[in-house]
Amino acid sequence: MISKELKEVILTQLNLDDFDFKDETIAPEVPGWDSLNHINIILAVEEKFKVKFKSYELLRLKCVGDLQKMLDSKLNK
Amino acid sequence: MSEFNFNIEEAPTLWKRWKLNSERNPDRDAIVHWVAGQEPFRWTYKNLIDSAKRFSVKIRELGIKPGEVCATIIRHNPKFYPLYLGISRAAALPAVLAYPNPRLHPDKFRQGLEGMALRSGLDYILTERELEPIVKPLIEKTGSTIKAVYFPLEWEFNAELDSKLDAEVEEVASKTKDTDPMLLQHSSGTTGLQKPVVLSHRAILCHVKNLGAALKLTEKDKIASWLPLYHDFGLIAAYQIPLAYGITSIQIDPFEWVLAPVLLPEVISKEKATTSFSPNFAYNVLAEKINEEELEGLDLSSLRIIVNAAEPIRHDSHEKFIARFKKYGLNPLALAGLYGMAEVTLGATLTEPGKPIPELSVDRNELSRGIMKLANKDSVLRVCVSSGQPIDGCKLKIVDENRNEIEDGLVGEVAVTSASMFDGYRNYPEKTTEVVANGMYYSGDYGFRWKGEYYIIGRKKDIIICAGKNIYPEDIEDVMNNVDGLIPGRTIAFGLEDVDMGTEVVAVVSETRAETDEDKNKVRMNILKAGMSIDIIIHKVYLVPPRWLIKSSSGKPSRKANKERLISGTDQLVWSR
Numbered sequence: 001m002i003s004k005e006l007k008e009v010i011l012t013q014l015n016l017d018d019f020d021f022k023d024e025t026i027a028p029e030v031p032g033w034d035s036l037n038h039i040n041i042i043l044a045v046e047e048k049f050k051v052k053f054k055s056y057e058l059l060r061l062k063c064v065g066d067l068q069k070m071l072d073s074k075l076n077k
Numbered sequence: 078m079s080e081f082n083f084n085i086e087e088a089p090t091l092w093k094r095w096k097l098n099s100e101r102n103p104d105r106d107a108i109v110h111w112v113a114g115q116e117p118f119r120w121t122y123k124n125l126i127d128s129a130k131r132f133s134v135k136i137r138e139l140g141i142k143p144g145e146v147c148a149t150i151i152r153h154n155p156k157f158y159p160l161y162l163g164i165s166r167a168a169a170l171p172a173v174l175a176y177p178n179p180r181l182h183p184d185k186f187r188q189g190l191e192g193m194a195l196r197s198g199l200d201y202i203l204t205e206r207e208l209e210p211i212v213k214p215l216i217e218k219t220g221s222t223i224k225a226v227y228f229p230l231e232w233e234f235n236a237e238l239d240s241k242l243d244a245e246v247e248e249v250a251s252k253t254k255d256t257d258p259m260l261l262q263h264s265s266g267t268t269g270l271q272k273p274v275v276l277s278h279r280a281i282l283c284h285v286k287n288l289g290a291a292l293k294l295t296e297k298d299k300i301a302s303w304l305p306l307y308h309d310f311g312l313i314a315a316y317q318i319p320l321a322y323g324i325t326s327i328q329i330d331p332f333e334w335v336l337a338p339v340l341l342p343e344v345i346s347k348e349k350a351t352t353s354f355s356p357n358f359a360y361n362v363l364a365e366k367i368n369e370e371e372l373e374g375l376d377l378s379s380l381r382i383i384v385n386a387a388e389p390i391r392h393d394s395h396e397k398f399i400a401r402f403k404k405y406g407l408n409p410l411a412l413a414g415l416y417g418m419a420e421v422t423l424g425a426t427l428t429e430p431g432k433p434i435p436e437l438s439v440d441r442n443e444l445s446r447g448i449m450k451l452a453n454k455d456s457v458l459r460v461c462v463s464s465g466q467p468i469d470g471c472k473l474k475i476v477d478e479n480r481n482e483i484e485d486g487l488v489g490e491v492a493v494t495s496a497s498m499f500d501g502y503r504n505y506p507e508k509t510t511e512v513v514a515n516g517m518y519y520s521g522d523y524g525f526r527w528k529g530e531y532y533i534i535g536r537k538k539d540i541i542i543c544a545g546k547n548i549y550p551e552d553i554e555d556v557m558n559n560v561d562g563l564i565p566g567r568t569i570a571f572g573l574e575d576v577d578m579g580t581e582v583v584a585v586v587s588e589t590r591a592e593t594d595e596d597k598n599k600v601r602m603n604i605l606k607a608g609m610s611i612d613i614i615i616h617k618v619y620l621v622p623p624r625w626l627i628k629s630s631s632g633k634p635s636r637k638a639n640k641e642r643l644i645s646g647t648d649q650l651v652w653s654r
Binding site: 015017026028031032034035036037038039040043046052053054055056058059 | 113114178179180332333335336337338339340358362366367368370371544578598602605606609614615616654
């Protein structure tokens, strides 16, 4: 499940009020989530949660659920 | 140090040139196919040619004839390169098309491809199995030019090459003349509005010679590129030029690069690449969107030249790039600028390698009136970055609206003639007549000349250049005709400068009868989704009441006038987000 905090970061970056994120949601389904905004979302997530992602880890992300899992693993959840 | 030396006559077609390179340097890397986290796949010149022969024999077997157009729609794959060469050996014309983004609705992709097939005269589609359901129906369509769809990544070859067919194809290749068409590329743009440009062997080889000389290429150079090959910048600069000149091109997956920009500095460092190319936005991305830890230990001192082109060159982007990478060995003098277009194969001007790029601090207000005036203390400043001087074989002039040349320092349209000029748009004589006269190509770009340097400052046409990709406002406006909550025909699209990203982003202004904030937000979402359906991200939406948009003399809403009104005004009737 996508946490409220992660959802907020993504919505803020994309200038959206709401979006029904599911684990399997992929970037092209979300208005505004293109490759340039993707970089900004990742940087915003890093800043908000004080974590660092490696580029190669990011290449493995297929959906928002993967991002949540990767974030959780960084936060030792 | 060896010097640039390129004799067109000793191998006057591309296949002959590639074969010659393979004979001279069989074990040299031709293509290093880079995939993040994996050992790269290395095509030596010999292996590449051997494999290309197999593809060309298969193409012959399938009955593809000389002069027919083979459009490839294939993701980053090591088999792409010998396939491309094989098509050329069989004297067919390769045309690289973009693989559709998942965001693009399949129907829209099919419609775009259908329009392009008709306009460009595509004969065959060579693609991946995944696209079969989308592409195959095009063959049955009435009036379709597409004869068949093939899946070359699945082709399996016997150990032994069929010597009879191989000899037949070699015969075809040997009879190909330098003036015969070699490839079809599209002036970059969206869907149906792309213009097909056919280039001859001679045009391309002349360009290798002239741009290669301007770049001061040597046998020791290695090119590192993430640029997509469906774009003239990637196809000519980072693929055709190195392969024809016989040096190494390292190809990074564009989709991977945009998610992991560190790949470019990493590849430069690991492979000791000397030459690279990127549009302006990439300088911002590289400077600002990579974590410091990922750059640790990288060494960019091998980089001799990195060329900025395909969108306006911005002073701040270069400053940021140098500031970030100087400590990793980047030579600030490696930065260069190029101006060009697919219609002259690629380049028309280039700044001098190894020298500072000339810049002018000018008065922005005077410039908007068409006069380049050096800034004084009262000026609103604009820094103009040079795109260099004409390369050999190219002549440029700046002209007024009557196409008469104007003096240095005055802003006008850039006109170009080149030894590598296209022969007109394929199947599009009316468009060719519009832009070509007396051997000059009228670019639609605005600029001025100063002390021999060309400065490109804007566009006559309304094209939006977002991250190096040309977007036609008409495509966006068309798709808005069916959006719920909008008045049909009352939307315009335009580009807005995004200083942070060093590029333009897409904005739309639409007339709507929606009145409440809630309704306007719903309309905005509809607009964003409509943009997504044609793979265009809309960054800013302005909503205005009916009859707000200013019309041009043609009766259509004016992009320029409405953009200016929106940016400068504080109209209470405008809702934006």
